[in-house]
Amino acid sequence: MTKPLNFRQIELFTALIEQKTVSAAAAHLNISQPAASKLLRHLEIDTGLDLFERTKGRLWPTAEAMTLYEEVCFLHRGLNKVEDIVRAIRRRKNRELVIGVLPALSTGFIGRAAALYLERNANVLLNIISLPSIDIVRGIMNRTIDVGLIGAQGHEAGITSVPLMERPMVCIMPRDHPLAARTVIMPHHLADVPFISFNLESSTSRLVRDVFAQEDVTLNVAHVVNTATLLLSLVSAGLGVSIVHPFYIPPDEPNIVIREFSPNMQFMFRVCYLAERRPHSLTRRFADIVRLLD
Secondary structure: OOOOOOHHHHHHHHHHHHHOOHHHHHHHHOOOHHHHHHHHHHHHHHHOOOOEEEEOOEEEEOHHHHHHHHHHHHHHHHHHHHHHHHHHHHHHHOOEEEEEEOHHHOOHHHHHHHHHHHHHOOOOEEEEEEOOHHHHHHHHHOOOOOEEEEEOOOOOOOEEEEEEEEEEOEEEEEOOOHHHHOOEEOHHHHOOOOEEEEOOOOHHHHHHHHHHHHOOOOOOEEEEEOOHHHHHHHHHOOOOEEEEOHHHOOOOOOOEEEEEEOOOOEEEEEEEEEOOOOOOHHHHHHHHHHHHOO
8 A cells, every 4th residue: 555755755765866876865855774765665666567677786766766756856956946036035024135137237336226226225235246137047047046138038927027228339449549549439440350249148248240241341359357347458459349339438547448349239237136026125116216217
């Protein structure tokens, strides 16, 4: 007669599938091998299933075991989601807000946003982390991040996002660069010029490459960076030119000049958070503050 499984049996079953021997599964669960063997024996009796074949000291899961394992994995994902929700609720209770910010916005902008937010929302702990857009979205989905500032990538199901700071991109170069004499820079002007690019998978880089491909001009990528600070540093040092959102450029940058770029390339950022019927007030207020700074 079959019996309901208990949590310890499910833990052992998962460990046996993943560790492949009773001794390894026992070590993984920090129990003795005899105790693991006894649990396995009761597991197969209670389920009424032949879950493993024994060959040369190893356990090979049967087709029935793998079907059960898929369901167990689904159960674990559900438990992990519950734990994420508990952590999110605890953060809100403690007035902590976790903000994920794109590296390009992790200098001046996030500081201004944080200062204005704290001026209007006292006694809130801001936990600010700099990550690529894709990791920020992933964090929002699994509730480890409350609100994010990301690049203009595609819409994600389950995420509320609001466009920010949509501007035409500009060409930047060292102040003494030959192209600085021009008021408008076009793709063919940059055909043989060392170009400093953001990471090739970034939203900015993809947009620039698409425009140059449409104009049948090959970019001469000399250096690749992953932050605006690095990009500005290389341009300032005379190592190349770049095309960026104007927001990246500090107003007091002495060694860089800004020129209009044609054709027009609009780029924007987004503030995003989990799509809920009633977003938490800490999250909603931060999104409102960011929009005020646009």
